[in-house]
Amino acid sequence: MEFAELIKTPRVDGVILHRPFMPTVEGTLCLTGHHLILSSRQDNTEELWLLHSNIDCIEKRFLGSQGRIIVKCKDLRVIQLDIPGMEECLNIASSIEALSTLDILSLMYPFFYRPMFEVLEDGWNSFLPQNAFKDLETMTDEWRLSEVNKDFSVCASYPPLVAVPKGVDDDTLRKVATFRHGGRFPVLSYYHKKNGMVMMRAGQPLAGTNGRRCKEDEKLINATLRPGKRGYIIDTRAANVAQQAKARGGGFESEANYPQWRRISKAIERSNILQESLIKLVEALNDQSHNMDRWLSKLEASNWLTHVKEILTTACLAAQCIDREGASVLVHGTEGTDSTLQVTSLAQIILDPACRTIRGFQGLVEREWLQAGHPFHQRCAQSAFSNSKPRQEAPVFLLFLDCVWQIVRQFPCSFEFSDSFLVLVFEHAYASQFGTFLGNGTAERVKLSLPQKTVSLWSWVNRPQELQRLTNPLYEANSLVIWPSVAPQSLLLWEGKQQGGGGEVTTHERGPKMRARSVGPTH
Amino acid sequence: HEHLFSDDNKSTNGTLYLTATHLIFVESGSNNSTSTAQEIWILHHHIASVEKLSLTTTGCPLVIQCRNFRVVHFVVQRERDCHDIYSSLLRLLRPVSYEELYAFSYNPKQSDQQRDEGWQLIDLGAEFERMGVPCDQWQLTNVNRDYKVCETYPRDLYVPITASKPIIVGSSKFRSKGRFPVLTYFYQEKKAAVCRCSQPLSGFSARCLEDESMLQAISKANHNSQFVYVMDTRPKLNALANRAAGKGYENEDNYSNIRFQFVGIENIHVMRTSLQKLLEVIGSRSVSMSDHLVGLESSGWLRHIKAVIDAAIFLSKAVTVEGASVLVHCSDGWDRTSQVCSLGALLMDPYYRTIKGFMVLIEKDWISFGHKFADRCDQLDGDPKEVSPIFTQFLECVWQLTEQFPQAFEFSDWFLLQIHEHVHSCQYGNFLGNNQRQREDLRLRERTHSLWAYLMSEKQMYSNPFYSAAYSESHPVLEPSTLPYHFKFWRNMYHQFDRSMHPRQSVLKTVLTLRENSREAESTLQALQDRLHQLGATPVVTSDPAPPTRDQRSNTLPPRPDSLILGAAINDKEVQRQANERQQQLQEEEEEEEVGQEAVESTDTERTVEGSSGTESRKQSYGELEGTYNSELAKEEPAVVSLEFGVARMTC
Numbered sequence A: 001m002e003f004a005e006l007i008k009t010p011r012v013d014g015v016i017l018h019r020p021f022m023p024t025v026e027g028t029l030c031l032t033g034h035h036l037i038l039s040s041r042q043d044n045t046e047e048l049w050l051l052h053s054n055i056d057c058i059e060k061r062f063l064g065s066q067g068r069i070i071v072k073c074k075d076l077r078v079i080q081l082d083i084p085g086m087e088e089c090l091n092i093a094s095s096i097e098a099l100s101t102l103d104i105l106s107l108m109y110p111f112f113y114r115p116m117f118e119v120l121e122d123g124w125n126s127f128l129p130q131n132a133f134k135d136l137e138t139m140t141d142e143w144r145l146s147e148v149n150k151d152f153s154v155c156a157s158y159p160p161l162v163a164v165p166k167g168v169d170d171d172t173l174r175k176v177a178t179f180r181h182g183g184r185f186p187v188l189s190y191y192h193k194k195n196g197m198v199m200m201r202a203g204q205p206l207a208g209t210n211g212r213r214c215k216e217d218e219k220l221i222n223a224t225l226r227p228g229k230r231g232y233i234i235d236t237r238a239a240n241v242a243q244q245a246k247a248r249g250g251g252f253e254s255e256a257n258y259p260q261w262r263r264i265s266k267a268i269e270r271s272n273i274l275q276e277s278l279i280k281l282v283e284a285l286n287d288q289s290h291n292m293d294r295w296l297s298k299l300e301a302s303n304w305l306t307h308v309k310e311i312l313t314t315a316c317l318a319a320q321c322i323d324r325e326g327a328s329v330l331v332h333g334t335e336g337t338d339s340t341l342q343v344t345s346l347a348q349i350i351l352d353p354a355c356r357t358i359r360g361f362q363g364l365v366e367r368e369w370l371q372a373g374h375p376f377h378q379r380c381a382q383s384a385f386s387n388s389k390p391r392q393e394a395p396v397f398l399l400f401l402d403c404v405w406q407i408v409r410q411f412p413c414s415f416e417f418s419d420s421f422l423v424l425v426f427e428h429a430y431a432s433q434f435g436t437f438l439g440n441g442t443a444e445r446v447k448l449s450l451p452q453k454t455v456s457l458w459s460w461v462n463r464p465q466e467l468q469r470l471t472n473p474l475y476e477a478n479s480l481v482i483w484p485s486v487a488p489q490s491l492l493l494w495e496g497k498q499q500g501g502g503g504e505v506t507t508h509e510r511g512p513k514m515r516a517r518s519v520g521p522t523h
Numbered sequence B: 001h002e003h004l005f006s007d008d009n010k011s012t013n014g015t016l017y018l019t020a021t022h023l024i025f026v027e028s029g030s031n032n033s034t035s036t037a038q039e040i041w042i043l044h045h046h047i048a049s050v051e052k053l054s055l056t057t058t059g060c061p062l063v064i065q066c067r068n069f070r071v072v073h074f075v076v077q078r079e080r081d082c083h084d085i086y087s088s089l090l091r092l093l094r095p096v097s098y099e100e101l102y103a104f105s106y107n108p109k110q111s112d113q114q115r116d117e118g119w120q121l122i123d124l125g126a127e128f129e130r131m132g133v134p135c136d137q138w139q140l141t142n143v144n145r146d147y148k149v150c151e152t153y154p155r156d157l158y159v160p161i162t163a164s165k166p167i168i169v170g171s172s173k174f175r176s177k178g179r180f181p182v183l184t185y186f187y188q189e190k191k192a193a194v195c196r197c198s199q200p201l202s203g204f205s206a207r208c209l210e211d212e213s214m215l216q217a218i219s220k221a222n223h224n225s226q227f228v229y230v231m232d233t234r235p236k237l238n239a240l241a242n243r244a245a246g247k248g249y250e251n252e253d254n255y256s257n258i259r260f261q262f263v264g265i266e267n268i269h270v271m272r273t274s275l276q277k278l279l280e281v282i283g284s285r286s287v288s289m290s291d292h293l294v295g296l297e298s299s300g301w302l303r304h305i306k307a308v309i310d311a312a313i314f315l316s317k318a319v320t321v322e323g324a325s326v327l328v329h330c331s332d333g334w335d336r337t338s339q340v341c342s343l344g345a346l347l348m349d350p351y352y353r354t355i356k357g358f359m360v361l362i363e364k365d366w367i368s369f370g371h372k373f374a375d376r377c378d379q380l381d382g383d384p385k386e387v388s389p390i391f392t393q394f395l396e397c398v399w400q401l402t403e404q405f406p407q408a409f410e411f412s413d414w415f416l417l418q419i420h421e422h423v424h425s426c427q428y429g430n431f432l433g434n435n436q437r438q439r440e441d442l443r444l445r446e447r448t449h450s451l452w453a454y455l456m457s458e459k460q461m462y463s464n465p466f467y468s469a470a471y472s473e474s475h476p477v478l479e480p481s482t483l484p485y486h487f488k489f490w491r492n493m494y495h496q497f498d499r500s501m502h503p504r505q506s507v508l509k510t511v512l513t514l515r516e517n518s519r520e521a522e523s524t525l526q527a528l529q530d531r532l533h534q535l536g537a538t539p540v541v542t543s544d545p546a547p548p549t550r551d552q553r554s555n556t557l558p559p560r561p562d563s564l565i566l567g568a569a570i571n572d573k574e575v576q577r578q579a580n581e582r583q584q585q586l587q588e589e590e591e592e593e594e595v596g597q598e599a600v601e602s603t604d605t606e607r608t609v610e611g612s613s614g615t616e617s618r619k620q621s622y623g624e625l626e627g628t629y630n631s632e633l634a635k636e637e638p639a640v641v642s643l644e645f646g647v648a649r650m651t652c
Helices: A086-100 A129-137 A170-179 A215-222 A239-248 A271-285 A292-302 A304-323 A339-351 A358-370 A396-410 A419-430 A442-447 A457-461 A464-470 B079-092 B112-120 B124-131 B165-173 B209-220 B236-243 B268-283 B289-299 B301-320 B336-348 B355-368 B390-404 B413-425 B436-441 B451-457 B469-474 B507-534 B550-555 B572-590 B611-622 B631-636
Strands: A011-019 A022-031 A035-039 A047-051 A055-063 A066-073 A078-084 A143-146 A162-165 A187-192 A197-201 A231-235 A261-265 A329-332 B011-018 B022-027 B039-043 B047-052 B060-066 B071-076 B138-141 B157-160 B182-187 B192-197 B228-232 B258-262 B325-329 B593-600
Touching (some): A022 A086, A066 A086, A078 A086, A129 A143, A129 A358, A170 A215, A187 A304, A197 A304, A292 B301, A304 A329, A329 A339, A339 A396, A358 A396, A358 A419, A396 A419, A419 A464, A457 A464, B060 B079, B192 B301, B209 B228, B228 B301, B268 B289, B301 B325, B301 B390, B325 B336, B336 B390, B390 B413, B413 B451
Parallel strands (some): A197 A329, A231 A261
Antiparallel strands (some): A011 A078, A022 A035, A035 A047, A066 A078, A162 A187, A187 A197, B011 B022, B060 B071, B071 B593, B138 B157, B157 B182
């Protein structure tokens, strides 16, 4: 397919760009296969380069012969283009619509993007499971790296290598996989060096209404317990939701079969509810009535901060079990690819100082999100503005970043990265020139040959000039566990991301994302 | 008697002392000999209410709510003791004459000369000169030299040169409480004036030619604009209701060249109720996010804050953009009018955003123009309906602006909190009484000390490290956003003493410490270079001293006092000595009560700050793990933190 077929009018002069809190720019609008570009054609002025894949929805309006396109982006920014000429405007709009909804992975920009910087370290190789395991081996010899999933046949959403208890062989793993949702048998997520306790994650057990049991499953997770010690199973679903799951073949670990484990139910909402929450939140933020009561009631109705609080609370609970109770923990929800990952990754931020560095955080995102099989492509296909019917979209990862931001706010000197690093990761999860967040799991990434055909976001980030920009100047390594407050008064709205500030104006030569966003009238 | 109660995770055991000025709780240092025993000092003037709850198995609970939003729960072992404390406090909390207030006994050991210098720090005459007044259009009038025209105004007033004495006197008779239109801020660039007054006694149809001439004179004094804005800061309904009482608002038909505008800020009663609701919402433990937001909305507090800021923005735009003069009033012109005039000036003039300038602003628009601090802050036992958090609201509005413009203010919110603390402490003379005349009658300048001098001596502590004078130069006029989500709940004010809610590390404190250390390092460098020079050697490096390393920072403890808010003003021993002296004088009547008890610090957990010991409260909020908790384990993590942000420790 040729992009050119979709581009009816490649160029329009005299287009005016409006962005909130920033001066307007007049220039030439160009459409390419992957970008919408607005350039004032003057030296030293910034240009707008917007990836079509970043466009969530557009609105057209006509004022006489003048057309206006309002572009709403997945990263929550809103810009406005005034285009002279009705026909041009219609052509541009229909091209943008077609190009921004192309859902063919192999046509995405990362496959066409060639880096204009020197790759010092290939980010695709920076966080391989075997390297992470080497670190684990320095602390304990109770775990082994299993290749049972090397061809993705046991679990489609797991990577080829996973860490499991040493005493459990691959045949057992295969059996356990049949008992867990999506084949996601319990694997190691985190080893707490201080007391040797572990956090594992999995899919729900397929107990069903008959209360099916699987001895191998019991054996596997019991293998992680110290003699005479009990463990905790944190189910990220409300008790009634877990109960209802039985009717569809899922369920939870019964007390009778897992006497050494105590089950705790927490209520983290499922994808569709989170998506609805984001839509309501962004709508509230874009409300122009300037009315305080209306804002507060819309904020409340969106439930966004309730979700933040619930996720953080559950993560704190998991961390507390490990660090304070000295118990091992198994976390799961239904599939084990959404709320489970929110909890396991946040618990590590709380417990493990290494995750609070720039590189450590990248490693965390790799391990607990990308390799752990969070379906980024499905979840991030649409954002808060899209008019299309939501399919499996949900701001699961965004909520995780929001929770991290909350902890950063409470421990502003304990994180090596600044707010802008979190915003950057958020933006690239939704639209990027890099291949890192493409696809739904390792299997898909291997099939698409992403490491060979695209550049990794980490290759770009881990260069001195970028690192410098993303570093928190007040950082001082804090080796302690950091317990955030989850009181409503302690949780704030993350404005950095949600403000929907200016458009993305970049000088393309210098770097792909030289942001010129103004956050409110502050600066 | 020393108390003794078995250790409970959430409480501290100690002894309660009642002095003539303070309620003091001293933790018994039995279990924790290494760390100094914690002390809590509560000034009687800070106590808003004392409540004795019904007897429990552990003792008799006493709940004390303070005006600085501290809430303390004590449990006194014996009911009789509890009752004694309770009734003594009730007596102490209701001073009937100004002489009973702390300011008259507070003695920071200064010479009379130092005291005078302190009072002379802020000079409003000089302030008007700074604005460019008197000038060819505005002059100082002596009509109120002896408080004859208006007794709630200051002696020195500035009016248009064309406003003759008969006009002034006539106008004052037509204005509530005689508060006729006078100048409060002059915007030199456009020669536009901000004037203030009270509502006209217009009723349904009354007119006053002198008052009309007065407004005409204000209009004529500004050649840049054809008209004067008259901002009535009340909701229209309130103003209409006032007409029935012979008061009301200006009729545009009677005044030439005015543009009349209501801005809808609610009255003191609405504000008082609103704050009460807010405190109820945030005071209840473990509420859900939803309840919190619904409560925040229904309290209306942020709506009121926004209304005040909206009005200030209107004022600032009218003056700086349109170059028009503005006359601001409400009913009596000492509450909403003070809020709007002072905030408007703060937006227009970078000087008021400095530490000294902010003191001047408060001195001018609040103290000298007769905001009724005594009534509003309940200094003496008076009418509870007169109490209202108008000044607190003003401080909060300023804080909201500092959040939006982090570089524009020379001071941090510690400064605002400290001022708030002392508006209620009655420790300094500045805020005593309702107006200047009353202050003169009380001879406050001879008998009490000035807060401004004290704050100035500690200026370093209140400075905002992000302040940029260059920013102020390039942004003389601030244009705040009025989008609702820019208005936040001021945790550092309303949860000042509830450390568990606060960030565990403070950016402000860290940056201040770094700055202090680099200053020290630079002076060391300088000293060493001088020494080298003396020794006849040529310095090797003359330029670009290396920045201090992180290590230095962790080695040296910054000279940041532990006590930022309350303790700051009080020299601990000093006070205790005074208190003791005072007590001896008072003899049996106020005999020292030394009662054993247990303090259940459910909302005032001093220890929470020590990082992980916050788990006690946290444990509850994370929920579910009701199992046993090893308290030793909980204490093992020494400090995740060094937090001090806006949290006062009472000891010095």
